Amino acid sequence: MSDGSSAGKLIEVEDITRVFHVGGEEVRALRGVSFGISRGEWVAIIGQSGSGKSTLMNVLGCLDTPSSGRYTLNGKDVSRMSDDELAVIRNEEIGFIFQTFQLLPRETALANVELPLVYRGLPARERRERAKAALEKVQLAHRMHHRPNELSGGQRQRVAIARALVAQPSMLLADEPTGNLDSATGEEIVRLFEELHRAGNTLVLVTHEPKLAARCPRAIRLSDGQVVADGPGREVALGIGAAVMAAGGT
Amino acid sequence: MRAFLDNLRLALGTFLGNPLRSLLTLLGIVIGVATVITMMGLIEGLRMKVNKDLGRMGAHTFQVTKWPAGGFGRINWAKFAKRQDIEMDDVRAIEESCPSVGVVVPVDDEGGQKVATASNETRPSVRVFGTPTNYPATSGLTVASGRYFNEVEALDGRQVVVLGTDVADALFPGMDPVNHEVRIKGRPFRVIGVLQRRGSMLGMFSMDNQVMMPLRVFQQLYGKNRSLDVDVMAREPELFQKAQDEVTTLLRRRRDVPANMPNDFEIHTNESVTASFNQLSVVITIAGIGVCLLSLVVGGIGILNIMLVSVMERTREIGVRKALGAKRRRILGQFATEAVLLALMGGAMGVGLGFGLVFLADWVLRFPMYVPPWAVALALVMSCGVGLLFGIYPAARAARLDPVEAMRAD
Numbered sequence: 253m254s255d256g257s258s259a260g261k262l263i264e265v266e267d268i269t270r271v272f273h274v275g276g277e278e279v280r281a282l283r284g285v286s287f288g289i290s291r292g293e294w295v296a297i298i299g300q301s302g303s304g305k306s307t308l309m310n311v312l313g314c315l316d317t318p319s320s321g322r323y324t325l326n327g328k329d330v331s332r333m334s335d336d337e338l339a340v341i342r343n344e345e346i347g348f349i350f351q352t353f354q355l356l357p358r359e360t361a362l363a364n365v366e367l368p369l370v371y372r373g374l375p376a377r378e379r380r381e382r383a384k385a386a387l388e389k390v391q392l393a394h395r396m397h398h399r400p401n402e403l404s405g406g407q408r409q410r411v412a413i414a415r416a417l418v419a420q421p422s423m424l425l426a427d428e429p430t431g432n433l434d435s436a437t438g439e440e441i442v443r444l445f446e447e448l449h450r451a452g453n454t455l456v457l458v459t460h461e462p463k464l465a466a467r468c469p470r471a472i473r474l475s476d477g478q479v480v481a482d483g484p485g486r487e488v489a490l491g492i493g494a495a496v497m498a499a500g501g502t
Numbered sequence: 503m504r505a506f507l508d509n510l511r512l513a514l515g516t517f518l519g520n521p522l523r524s525l526l527t528l529l530g531i532v533i534g535v536a537t538v539i540t541m542m543g544l545i546e547g548l549r550m551k552v553n554k555d556l557g558r559m560g561a562h563t564f565q566v567t568k569w570p571a572g573g574f575g576r577i578n579w580a581k582f583a584k585r586q587d588i589e590m591d592d593v594r595a596i597e598e599s600c601p602s603v604g605v606v607v608p609v610d611d612e613g614g615q616k617v618a619t620a621s622n623e624t625r626p627s628v629r630v631f632g633t634p635t636n637y638p639a640t641s642g643l644t645v646a647s648g649r650y651f652n653e654v655e656a657l658d659g660r661q662v663v664v665l666g667t668d669v670a671d672a673l674f675p676g677m678d679p680v681n682h683e684v685r686i687k688g689r690p691f692r693v694i695g696v697l698q699r700r701g702s703m704l705g706m707f708s709m710d711n712q713v714m715m716p717l718r719v720f721q722q723l724y725g726k727n728r729s730l731d732v733d734v735m736a737r738e739p740e741l742f743q744k745a746q747d748e749v750t751t752l753l754r755r756r757r758d759v760p761a762n763m764p765n766d767f768e769i770h771t772n773e774s775v776t777a778s779f780n781q782l783s784v785v786i787t788i789a790g791i792g793v794c795l796l797s798l799v800v801g802g803i804g805i806l807n808i809m810l811v812s813v814m815e816r817t818r819e820i821g822v823r824k825a826l827g828a829k830r831r832r833i834l835g836q837f838a839t840e841a842v843l844l845a846l847m848g849g850a851m852g853v854g855l856g857f858g859l860v861f862l863a864d865w866v867l868r869f870p871m872y873v874p875p876w877a878v879a880l881a882l883v884m885s886c887g888v889g890l891l892f893g894i895y896p897a898a899r900a901a902r903l904d905p906v907e908a909m910r911a912d
Binding site: 310313335343358370372373 | 830909
């Protein structure tokens, strides 16, 4: 993991734009976004719907490539990579946690957690061992042979977190991870994130909830495809302090 | 290899997750493969039977006829009709002046005949044979009850017949026909025997729907202006070729064939019969493969359909897999494996069904069938090919899906 040197940030985003062409019209979802995230940071990306945060999340997750600008992840320029090259990066560098969990319904929790290791090409035995260990980390070892529909929402999200952790990626990328959970269960998941953060994982959390963003050490607010605030989570979430950029907004 | 095993497991899961749908999809392939297996079983069985029958007829027997054996291609029957008939005089000449010839058996037959008793009658489909007394010995026929006609009856032209089992069953259900009377073309005949059952050819043409009578009586009944088929047996196996040459020379002389002209009669040996049979079986085989290909295409369209549905249903799953690091080739492999496995299962079921039909035919029709191993291999390979051919397009579609879009699907 991190050697603590400041030689390079884990994530470096430089003047990224993303333009979609929808029915002959140009939609500029990202309009020159720049920031950096170091190893071990926990950063929330917050914004209203339509602010471009989903597009940014797709770019950060290597599910999409920027129209212009540069995105360096763990020292690799991923902004011009091909589909298959990105697949390898996603597999090795990123652990996804989705709002709707995105577990395979026909597979057991264990098989779901194994999946990233399947695509890394590990032998079945090692896959199983590591998947079990990951499920233990989220306290779900006793449910590993259950299918997603036999698990509660919170348990499903914990399976998804185990799946994100299992391949030891350099960052966890969570998209509204508590969005489909009741508040008590959501709280459980946030606690789990806090634990993961303390253990040294890099976390990027995309959300529209100021309350959730306020609990992150750092938050980046996006509006209209631009960064309008970047600073301590509480300040950005509440829109106070020096974090709010003078240049931001419309 | 590991990826392949994973794909195999996934494919199996899909199949077991939706067995009825999979089964219905596979019906085309199942039927196609079953057809080809049954067809091949039939042809091989037939071939073996023909070879066995020919073997019984004896390796040193050949047949002289006016008409060529029904081979393939166009036969100009009018041309052959002008040929001189082969008559009893020719038979006697062969017997007398061909030293290498042992036994000569002239046979004539007429199909489409009706046989009746006072109370019953057959359909007009009975084949009536006129033969000498030694016909059973030379043709492999066996009399099951009663006897074949003897020399006295043959020379006297007595109106006696030996019935095939189909005729006996039709006219004398549940009783022994021997010593009863039947009528053919209005004339009375005494039944003196019933032949052993011989079964049917291709399960359609019964070889028991026949009646045997002395050749002389046959000629009185149907006229003498007919050409005989003459089975000729060489005295010794070594004299086979010599006997053929003697008969050929004799007949050419008797029929005034100029030296520069080909024979105006046909000589069939086991080999020539086998050859024309092989020609027939090639045609049937090609037709069979054609039918098989056609139903495989139908089956392939089924696979194409089910795979497109499968890709659509699992768009989200594909998205997740891609997000977690599956490359295009991996997704392609997953769905292609699924299609091939599906097709292969159909092929295997088809082979099973085909064998079932073959055994059924064996048992019900008493027609020996034999499925050659290469037919099974061919059927399975073709199924795999169809799976791959029709599965690759849906698989490629799956592989190209955009993960973000795909995960949004429901």
